[in-house]
Structures are given as C-alpha cells and as structure tokens.
Amino acid sequence: MAPSTQQNRPSPEPGRRTASSRKLVFQRSDQLLELLRPQNPVKPYPYKEEELTFLNAKAKISLAGTLTLPAGPGPFPAAILISGSGPHDRDESLVGHRPFLVLADHLTRKGVAVLRFDKRGIGKSTGDFASTTMEDFTGDVEAALAYLKTRKEIDLKKIGLIGHSEGGLIAPLVAANSPAVAWIVLLAGPGLKGEDVLLLQSELILRAAGVNDGEVARTLAFNKQTYAIVRQEKDPRALEAKLNELVRTTSTGAALPPAAVQAQVRMLISPWFRYYLDYDPVPTLQKTLCPLLALNGEKDLQVPSKQDLAAIQKALQDAGNHDFQATELPGLNHLFQHAPTGSPTEYGGILETMAPEALNAVSDWVLKHAAP
Numbered sequence: 001m002a003p004s005t006q007q008n009r010p011s012p013e014p015g016r017r018t019a020s021s022r023k024l025v026f027q028r029s030d031q032l033l034e035l036l037r038p039q040n041p042v043k044p045y046p047y048k049e050e051e052l053t054f055l056n057a058k059a060k061i062s063l064a065g066t067l068t069l070p071a072g073p074g075p076f077p078a079a080i081l082i083s084g085s086g087p088h089d090r091d092e093s094l095v096g097h098r099p100f101l102v103l104a105d106h107l108t109r110k111g112v113a114v115l116r117f118d119k120r121g122i123g124k125s126t127g128d129f130a131s132t133t134m135e136d137f138t139g140d141v142e143a144a145l146a147y148l149k150t151r152k153e154i155d156l157k158k159i160g161l162i163g164h165s166e167g168g169l170i171a172p173l174v175a176a177n178s179p180a181v182a183w184i185v186l187l188a189g190p191g192l193k194g195e196d197v198l199l200l201q202s203e204l205i206l207r208a209a210g211v212n213d214g215e216v217a218r219t220l221a222f223n224k225q226t227y228a229i230v231r232q233e234k235d236p237r238a239l240e241a242k243l244n245e246l247v248r249t250t251s252t253g254a255a256l257p258p259a260a261v262q263a264q265v266r267m268l269i270s271p272w273f274r275y276y277l278d279y280d281p282v283p284t285l286q287k288t289l290c291p292l293l294a295l296n297g298e299k300d301l302q303v304p305s306k307q308d309l310a311a312i313q314k315a316l317q318d319a320g321n322h323d324f325q326a327t328e329l330p331g332l333n334h335l336f337q338h339a340p341t342g343s344p345t346e347y348g349g350i351l352e353t354m355a356p357e358a359l360n361a362v363s364d365w366v367l368k369h370a371a372p
Helices: 099-109 135-146 167-177 194-208 213-232 236-249 258-268 271-277 305-319 344-349 356-370
Strands: 046-057 060-071 076-084 113-118 154-162 181-188 291-298 324-329
Touching: 046 135, 060 099, 060 135, 076 099, 076 135, 076 167, 076 356, 099 154, 099 258, 099 356, 113 135, 135 167, 135 271, 135 291, 154 167, 154 356, 167 181, 181 356, 194 213, 194 271, 213 236, 213 271, 213 356, 236 258, 258 271, 291 356, 305 324, 324 356
Parallel strands: 076 113, 076 154, 154 181, 181 291, 291 324
Antiparallel strands: 046 060, 060 113
C-alpha cells in the first residue's frame, strides 16, 4: 500500500516525521482477505438459523450443517442442498464465493426451509473424504433426508433436493430410493456419462483460452489414454506409477507444473474418480418420476448446457415424467454467474455469486411445487 502523502515532495530526513507523513504498519498473514461479495447476506437474518449435526448410522459418521427456518410456525416446505465435486463445506465455498449461503438465504426468505451441510471429512463433519465415492455421498444425503423428517417444523410431503453439478447426479439417486423426495432441482447437473463430460469440458475450456486445434487434439488424446489406464489398472500404487510414467514420457504431461501433476494424479487414483469416470446418469433419470427442474448456464464450460440438457430431457421423456422443465439460462456460467466466456478462471474475479434470474427460477419453481 502506498502512503497517502502526495508524490514528488522531498522526503523527510531519516527519523523525522512531517505533518503530512503516516506511519505504515505491515503484518504478515496466511489468511486470504475476504473479497467483497455483494450478495452475501448480512446478519441479523429475518429467519431462524440453527447449527446442527445428524448421523449417518450406516457409515458411522456425523454430518454437521445449518438449517434455516422461515419466520412463523410452519410446517414449511424444505430443500436439501447437495454440493458439487470436491471438498466443499456447507456453503459450497470456492474462490471467495459462498453459493449455497446465498441460495439458502434466498429460499428461506421466500418461505422454504433449507438444510445444507459439510461433506464428510470436511468442516465439522467426520469421516474420510478421500476414500468416498458418489454412492457414499448419496448415503449422506439420505441421512439428511431422514433427519429432516424428524423435525416438526418441516412439511414431510414437501421435502425436495437441489443439487449443483455432481450434486445433480446424486439427487436422482436419492429420489430413486426414497418416495419421500417430492421434487428435484438440478443446477448444472450432468446428463452425459462421466468420461464424456470430462472430455467435452477439457475441449471447451482449452478453446475458450485460445488453444489451437492441434494442441486440443493432443490434450484429448492424452486424457483418453489416461482414462484407459485408470480403467485397466486396479492397484492404486501401480496406477500411480503408470500415470507418472505417462506424464514423464508425453509432451502434454511434461508441460504441466509438478504440483499440478501430483494433484491430478491424486484425483485420478481416487475411488471417487474411478466411480465417476464410467457413471451414466441416464438409467437413474429414466426412473425419476417426481417433478424435476434442470437449469444450466449457456456459458457453462464444465457441464455444457446444450449436450447435457438434451440428454436429461430425453431421459425424463423416456421415463414418462410429465412434470419436468429443462432450461438454458443465457449468459451464465457453471456457477450461474454472468460471465464473459464461462472459463473457470473467471469465477473468482466476478463479484456476483449467483445471478438473480437463476435464484428466482429456482424459488419460483419450488414454491409452485410446494403450494397446497
């Protein structure tokens, strides 16, 4: 930070202060400064906020979360928020944004109770995040659903699920096993198989960055080779060795910084990735008969809207689901922000956490399906 005194003045003598000088104190901190996010709600809230824990008895873990309850006696319709892939806390915090805090606040002010919780092994939740798969996360949401059914403030016939990204895969899995799910909202939920999403995602992000056709083709070939090794090699240590060797012997892999390579290898050898790579959401969607809203941003490069929405829509038509809506929201990215290109590199620099039209599309649809 520069002093507030004007420039081009003679410097004071060493050890002396002038009337216009200022003492500057610098302190080292390992904490990032919290960025201004205009949509973050400010306390006191016009609703009740309760910190809580609930058990997943089957997994022998405790999950910690926040329940927000509208003003009044209830019982209220309720939503469980399901975050995307990665070690997310209850607010789905990433790059300085807290999307689930903003979404929960919006819905609760509209009269909908909201439960959001830290993923297992994250925040105040117990368990091991590194060893989990989508099946495990599905069990955690089922535990959240069972907990909500014990609360007298909640209308048991009006509990729904809102899943973002990977959460949009988990929500239909929960609904397939529980008739207690009254409705589902998929926010950037995939409709394609895991590998297809990953390859399309890589291509679109590279092209948005201005990468030429030849390099795009080489990267996609490298990714396909990597995925084939993941499928073939079942031993984690052997898999790690083969992936490191692949990186060392190919130009695409060798161009990556060592830290990035190791982060990628850890992700590729995880149980989660093995499960996700071949997971196809269509069979589960073909069994989904509860009301469903699917929203995707037009500029989403991680779960591209046209391809994924088309797959979701076809699967629901095949299911005979007569109450669903699949909508592309113009100009919005994977986080439902207004964005220049949709590249993930833009997320943190955008002040908006979630576009008002996305928030309203969710709440309008939920309230319509929670009406008496």
